[in-house]
Amino acid sequence: MQIDQTSDGSYLVSTEGVNWTILADDTGVTLVDAGYPGDFSAVLDSMKQLGHGLDSLRAVLVTHAHVDHIGSIPQLLSAVSVPVYTSTEESRHARREYLQQATPLDVARNALLPGMLHWSAHIVAKGALRNVAVPTATGVPLNVPLDVPGNPVPFVLPGHTSGHTCFVVGDVVITGDALCTGHMLSRTTGPQVLPAFFDHDRAQHLSTLSMLATLDTTVMHPGHGPIYRGSLAEAVEKALIEL
Numbered sequence: 001m002q003i004d005q006t007s008d009g010s011y012l013v014s015t016e017g018v019n020w021t022i023l024a025d026d027t028g029v030t031l032v033d034a035g036y037p038g039d040f041s042a043v044l045d046s047m048k049q050l051g052h053g054l055d056s057l058r059a060v061l062v063t064h065a066h067v068d069h070i071g072s073i074p075q076l077l078s079a080v081s082v083p084v085y086t087s088t089e090e091s092r093h094a095r096r097e098y099l100q101q102a103t104p105l106d107v108a109r110n111a112l113l114p115g116m117l118h119w120s121a122h123i124v125a126k127g128a129l130r131n132v133a134v135p136t137a138t139g140v141p142l143n144v145p146l147d148v149p150g151n152p153v154p155f156v157l158p159g160h161t162s163g164h165t166c167f168v169v170g171d172v173v174i175t176g177d178a179l180c181t182g183h184m185l186s187r188t189t190g191p192q193v194l195p196a197f198f199d200h201d202r203a204q205h206l207s208t209l210s211m212l213a214t215l216d217t218t219v220m221h222p223g224h225g226p227i228y229r230g231s232l233a234e235a236v237e238k239a240l241i242e243l
């Protein structure tokens, strides 16, 4: 696990499989995404390394309700009572009114991708086959600051999932899986989109990426891969060229 501070109170926590973000201010901590079910102790440890116990946690935000991003939320909620916020559409996904996630069959069809064997073993060990739902996930208004530590501003960038939500916090944009910089199934680092079988609607995902290009943020926290610093317009262009 690696923790990088990117601005006054914004930290990207990176693990081999997935990232999450911690936003901290004097009112407490907001966690954005929460890893796999097997990442529960790593989530706690990342908060602890920044000087925060679970009693500092004020809210959990969700970019999208795939098991690698909401996995430890049920365990967190059994220890502390905090709200879980995302877009209205993604809150339905988190409550498991429907599921838009790659199936074991999708994975089998892509078995020849380099790194697939190692990745599959990793995610199974992390609890990826467990059914995870967040019945209390709640939709929030978009494009206005949330009243949680860090005051992130949510906006929807649909395609990876129908309600995939990104968050702007000052100079930082938390992109989730809308735009990544690496993945256990990728041989490159730098701005990129994940393999197509992870997307619910690939065409929609690629067409909505242009929304990111309009941001004037200077730092990106991706759902997978290292921090990216620089122009988001250039990042989007690079990701689309590499396809």
Ligand SMILES: [Zn+2]
Pocket (backbone or CB within 6 Å): 018, 066, 068, 069, 177, 223, 224
């Ligand atoms: Zn992911």
